Amino acid sequence: xxxxxxxxxxxxxxxxxxxxxxxxxxxxxxxxxxxxxxxxxxxxxxxxxxxxxxxxxxxxxxxxxxxxxxxxxxxxxxxxxxxxxxxxxxxxxxxxxxxxxxxxxxxxxxxxxxxxxxxxxxxxxxxxxxxxxxxxxxxxxxxxxxxxxxxxxxxxxxxxxxxxxxxxxxxxxxxxxxxxxxxxxxxxxxxxxxxxxxxxxxxxxxxxxxxxxxxxxxxxxxxxxxxxxxxxxxxxxxxxxxxxxxxxxxxxxxxxxxxxxxxxxxxxxxxxxxxxxxxxxxxxxxxxxxxxxxxxxxxxxxxxxxxxxxxxxxxxxxxxxxxxxxxxxxxxxxxxxxxxxxxxxxxxxxxxxxxxxxxxxxxxxxxxxxxxxxxxxxxxxxxxxxxxxxxxxxxxxxxxxxxxxxxxxxxx
Amino acid sequence: xxxxxxxxxxxxxxxxxxxxxxxxxxxxxxxxxxxxxxxxxxxxxxxxxxxxxxxxxxxxxxxxxxxxxxxxxxxxxxxxxxxxxxxxxxxxxxxxxxxxxxxxxxxxxxxxxxxxxxxxxxxxxxxxxxxxxxxxxxxxxxxxxxxxxxxxxxxxxx
Ligand SMILES: Cc1ncc(COP(=O)(O)O)c(C=O)c1O
Numbered sequence: 001x002x003x004x005x006x007x008x009x010x011x012x013x014x015x016x017x018x019x020x021x022x023x024x025x026x027x028x029x030x031x032x033x034x035x036x037x038x039x040x041x042x043x044x045x046x047x048x049x050x051x052x053x054x055x056x057x058x059x060x061x062x063x064x065x066x067x068x069x070x071x072x073x074x075x076x077x078x079x080x081x082x083x084x085x086x087x088x089x090x091x092x093x094x095x096x097x098x099x100x101x102x103x104x105x106x107x108x109x110x111x112x113x114x115x116x117x118x119x120x121x122x123x124x125x126x127x128x129x130x131x132x133x134x135x136x137x138x139x140x141x142x143x144x145x146x147x148x149x150x151x152x153x154x155x156x157x158x159x160x161x162x163x164x165x166x167x168x169x170x171x172x173x174x175x176x177x178x179x180x181x182x183x184x185x186x187x188x189x190x191x192x193x194x195x196x197x198x199x200x201x202x203x204x205x206x207x208x209x210x211x212x213x214x215x216x217x218x219x220x221x222x223x224x225x226x227x228x229x230x231x232x233x234x235x236x237x238x239x240x241x242x243x244x245x246x247x248x249x250x251x252x253x254x255x256x257x258x259x260x261x262x263x264x265x266x267x268x269x270x271x272x273x274x275x276x277x278x279x280x281x282x283x284x285x286x287x288x289x290x291x292x293x294x295x296x297x298x299x300x301x302x303x304x305x306x307x308x309x310x311x312x313x314x315x316x317x318x319x320x321x322x323x324x325x326x327x328x329x330x331x332x333x334x335x336x337x338x339x340x341x342x343x344x345x346x347x348x349x350x351x352x353x354x355x356x357x358x359x360x361x362x363x364x365x366x367x368x369x370x371x372x373x374x375x376x377x378x379x380x381x382x383x384x385x386x387x388x389x390x391x392x393x394x395x396x397x398x399x400x401x402x403x404x405x406x407x408x409x410x411x412x
Numbered sequence: 413x414x415x416x417x418x419x420x421x422x423x424x425x426x427x428x429x430x431x432x433x434x435x436x437x438x439x440x441x442x443x444x445x446x447x448x449x450x451x452x453x454x455x456x457x458x459x460x461x462x463x464x465x466x467x468x469x470x471x472x473x474x475x476x477x478x479x480x481x482x483x484x485x486x487x488x489x490x491x492x493x494x495x496x497x498x499x500x501x502x503x504x505x506x507x508x509x510x511x512x513x514x515x516x517x518x519x520x521x522x523x524x525x526x527x528x529x530x531x532x533x534x535x536x537x538x539x540x541x542x543x544x545x546x547x548x549x550x551x552x553x554x555x556x557x558x559x560x561x562x563x564x565x566x567x568x569x570x
Pocket of ligand 1: 030031092093094095096123125126171173174175200202203223225366
């Protein structure tokens, strides 16, 4: 029996509370998602019944923990359609995954004069690691522009990606502009010029069906916490031949094959990257989150969010003084909507919305170069997920109108 | 309606200061200068101070920010004129205590009009917005060791 989308909200106890005397409307999903009971219960079950260190013991608990820990690799592989579970590396999150690609693959494959191409809409975690790599190696960091409507400019991509390009790194979905980028086309360009394609999937994996093979990516990174898993667990997927060719970055327990006094050999990927005791409970929570999302169906989640955006985007644009960044066509917009209201500072708007029980994010969203490109100091950002409903969207619109009124007249 | 709680934060005086800030701009001649950044929101505030006979004779601030940070900067500039660095240090400490809900007994006397920002204590997410300008002037004219500094600071370093 498939449940109606409206029934899933009850799986999230945190949403059933009042904040500042108003029922909570949680619209900060791009920062982190709330957790369904199924995920919290999986953690609880693990700690109450199966907790042990993995790969280290012959006792029954160790065996159970190891089995579950490794089974989640296959779940993740299925979730993003990776060819093999051995291409799934556990990380702390997107940031660590991207840093590892830069510090391990990048440091061994990029040389002075090479180019690294990213875009103006990257989160700092898909920008600073490449900037660091460029500084260390003498490579050149280049930026793909976006169009007036906030969509990635493929003409600019064609100009920026050249035979000197070693790495192209791009976000699949923007955490500010609310667009999905044409990864497949950019990957084709990258490969034409002999570069590899690195994809930041932090904002896409929670909301749309991802297929790393169809995208023709070489590396793909995402965070568990944005798709209802606990914080502190994320994934780096890489093509097996690339992972095989990468040196590990952390040395110690778990990742070794044979340690002698003067030399050590390492395990194969993915284990050679996973030094020390891992976030085992996080992995198990990630498995539960993937099960939860898969049971609903990523296509239904995307369709539900599409419906909300169809209402919300035009409703925001109708409020006089609202500027929305990114496309104004709901068909081109994800559930991440960044905007400003009149000349109000986003912090003032976010405080006012919070008083109405509406949680949004205000700031530069870890995308300072993008803010500079948009010529704003900061924006307000509302971001949706599967448990949000039309009433949440209406509450945001109503609260914004009240905020406007408050600051225009100093009273309500 | 819940927005009415905002009145405790955005008092009319606060809105007026933010809309028409006092001492906004820069000085022809400054003895001390400090630029301070709030990395969580990207706001930047620049404070310039001129001293005469060991007291602040002129002050100016520039930069962008939210209503609270702009109003607080404007009020700060009003209150520190004519004060010595030691007095300013004491004011900044008093202000910092006030906005976390522990105002010392004499805070209204020490802070003058800026005492109206005590409502910030009920909005913990906004405390840094309120303290930005005060930390900047504190760094500019001298910390408790009497050392003045110039340059760029990040808010969290203070
Ligand atoms: C597009 C994008 N990339 C990367 C990240 C970093 O994710 P994490 O902080 O989980 O490592 C985020 C999250 O804020 C993001 O939105």
